[in-house]
Amino acid sequence: MDDPGTRAAAAYHARRTRRDFLLLSGAAMALGLATRPADAHTRAAPAPPRSAADRLYGLGVASGDPLPGGVVLWTRLAPRPLEPRGGLDDRRYKVAWEVAADERFSRTVRRGETWAVPEYSHSVHVDVRGLKPGREYFYRFRSGREVSPVGRTRTAPDPRRRLDRMSFAFASCQAWQDGHYPGYRHMAAEDLDVIVHLGDYLYEGGVPADGGVRSTAVHDGLRFRCDTLDRYRLQYALYKSDPDLQAAHAHAPWLVTWDDHEVQNNYAGSISDESTSSVAEFLVWRANAYRAFWEHMPLRAGQAPAGPDMRLYRRVQYGDLVQFDVLDGRQYRSDQACGDGGRVDCTARLDPSRSMLGLDQENWLLDGLAGSAARWKVLANQVVMAQDDFNTDPDTQLFSMDFWDGYKASRDRILRGIAERRVDNVVVITGDAHRGQAADLKLDFDDPESPTLGSEFLGTSISSGGDGSPSTGLPPGEQDPSNPHIRFQNDQRGYTTCTVTPDSYRVAYRVTPVVSRPDSPVETKAGFMIENGRPGLNVEVA
Template sequence: MTLAGHQQQSQHAPELRAAARHLGRRRFLTVTGAAAALAFATNLPTAGVAGAAELDAAKITDNPFTLGVASGDPLPTSVVLWTRLAPAPFQADSGLPSQRVVVRWELARDERFRHIVRRGAAVAHPEFHHSVHVEVGHLDSDRVFYYRFRVGSWVSETARTRTAPSSRSDVSELTLAVVSCQAYHDGYFTPFGHLAEDDVDVVFHVGDYLYEYAVSSVGGVRNYTDRVLPDVFNRETITLEDYRLRYALYKTDPDLQAVHAAHPFVVTWDDHETENNYADDIPENDVPPEEFLLRRAAAYRSYWENLPLRHPQRPEGADMRLYRRLNWGRLAQFDILDTRQYRTDQANGDGWKTPTPESEAESQTLPGFAQERWLTDGWKRSNALWNVIPQQVVFARRNHATAGNTTLSMDAWDGYPASRRRLLAGAEAAGVENLMVLTGDVHVSYAFDIKQDFADPGSRTLGTEIVATSVTSGQNGAARPANWAGYLAANPHMKHYNGHRGYSTVRLGQDLARVDFKTVAAVTTPGAAITTAASFVTEVGDQGLKPA
């Protein structure tokens, strides 16, 4: 984007955000003075609870649970349960009239629901596309539960969730999974099928749950021969209807449904849930600012509608407070970041570039200054053994040496080194000894030592970074990409590099953490086996990755 365009957007940003909260196209045009018609086929509905008439559930003649169920954000006495009613998921109205539907839910200690501990009813409002977010409270901590939903005579599948340990408990260990980047058109969600069977306590999804790109009638490289996808998917997502339909397509995948039914998720977005490589209110391309903020409002709203998030995360127009903090007893504090919504624009574009004074400037921030303070203040109050940051883009330095030059990714933390320095200084000042960053975005798996000075391999190791490969994005990949040897040589703090698809697991313990990088050979055809490509450990009080 040009400097003039950036200044123009910055000038209008407060007005646009205020207008977006009203979610009306006419109001947007009035505030900005724009005269061109916007490319939105659907106005965004109001965010309040509307008084729509109630639908008689007996009139729902087709299964409304075609998108599965999910749970998320486990607290010591609470968990959020999610579903969205969609008898016809590939229709814009999902096969339901604009009427509210009463959805009943049950939570039990056993799969057969002989010992029900909580039950109740929630309303699926048409304004939120008949999605349901039930925050079940007053639960026992550190317990496994089973849940299901009911609408009329229809009953959802039974799914499993759990609560976190109490804040004062001395937990011996926690096993988590890290996943990212699931482009539907790039392959089958085979890694999710394996993760559904894996023994983990919670799954962290660190971004690109959805891709905005078109999906062809044969599902891209899935190359369906037994079905034809509607034309509504064969276009980029722009409108609220577009995003809602794309979530419906993804959520009909059986492996994605299985992994949500097996484990609670903690989610945060990256860029593709809205648009590739956007920065705050600055789009990838030079489109009018009112168009992008309306698009962002649509993307954020559909994100909340389709994922197991709590009510504090419900968006207000083009803004959504997604960064938040969870704890797992005294073992771990999780500070979940949002590195898209508040960042300054990429100083040198969003590709691989040689650093410049602009990218090195103290004014550059990836999470935004308010979120930086929130994170460092949280570390000061933390009494956890492990301080873990689930976030989006690669934190450690990645030198992509070219003809003797240092080129770095301007879209990752390398493009915002001042921001990274501030956070590492804040961690040291707070006495954080066991720091771990969980990352996605790059469609390969890495293991990094986080150095006090990345230019000095002998400097102190302050923590570790675990980069999970994509679920499908980039198609099959290779165990050793073409730049494998050169990349490892140019980055001595990089301890692992693999280009296959899959996920990572981390077992946090009182003495050490173990990391397993799990991969499949192919996602362009279903059914590939899962293997462990590499394993590492890092010890409490002595950070640094060593082969397990």
């Protein structure tokens, strides 16, 4: 019905859409200002004074996307992170950065200056080049009298170099109000070359006034869900204020991708999960979310979004040992078939025109796998790839339409392409589902005798879902009757570590049983090994 309230709402959304797109257009110019050298007419504003309550680097430091000769360094000036603009004014601030070969900075190897500008919430993305491959470095920032915490990072080894070993951890899903982040504290104590985050770095919903499980009161600005740029910035500030998360960021370089909650639950491409949002309105929403994501992640300036679009899928190689293909399973996917939830007899999921990655990314992935000289090919993936039938009735299959099961033809193209190109040693690491799970990837999941092409390790959440249950799941090595290719499930929180050599790929499921407390211990719940050239899971004693 065309009543006055409906017309008023439509007018408001039209104004907001135009306003936000104008802001996004102006931001592209701001990026140029942030990265060009200072001229004679520009003066650095002094850093704000430090007090017991004010820390200029209140969101910590981070590094990411390592190359053989470089790495991205990140920080954000935010003395009071949960205030508008992080407690700063609209001036831009000069920030010096320094990279050294030792933690005491007696052997500085690179230094420079850049600008933290208000258009990007005073975030800093420094693309350092000229470093040596496969080396450990330390870095810090300075603005005025304030010096940041020291971060540790590592460059990637030369892809032409034989690499005998590397180790990394992966994680996902860290709803702040659901629990603390002890997994990150324990992760920061491990010897890791890189950390991979597979999405749901934050959740877009409002935070309870009492902070949920954390029992920490939050102000009213955090209690409504994210849709504007400033609201997303506030949510990132809340999450990144966590000391354990900061410790993990400062411990090793990160490779990041997103899933749905960085924008909106179960969104698909340009399609909102809410029927009340038009495509145009949702793309403004997505643009705000993508911009805030880039502002708060250790990504290069060239990866900054252009409005609602951002190229995030990319490839990173570690010597001749590991190739990471970091996927984007949200921005280009077709809308979910038959709705978002579990469905029986949904024939639309079989439609060959539908894709999880979009055809361009599918081709990019298969071409990169076929041309790879690395021993192990690791796909950093958002949602469960292996077939996952939730129905115990053998005569009926129940699938999630948000998983790869809802995009069967797209999954078939990937797996068939791996088989046809004879790509070996394929490992998929996955987030999203808030449980640990190990599975073999079959050419035909409905035929247990079908060839095994690789394995998938689904990592549980850092905190989402709360403590979970140690008694729910499937012990290592046993088979799920509805999914005989699944060999392990666990419903607790934690992270997953991978130790890779030319001969083997070893996985440890590290569990933090009590995320309702910040001091949870850590234990290894299950271990698996894959032998070079012999696809399939082998159980190891935890």
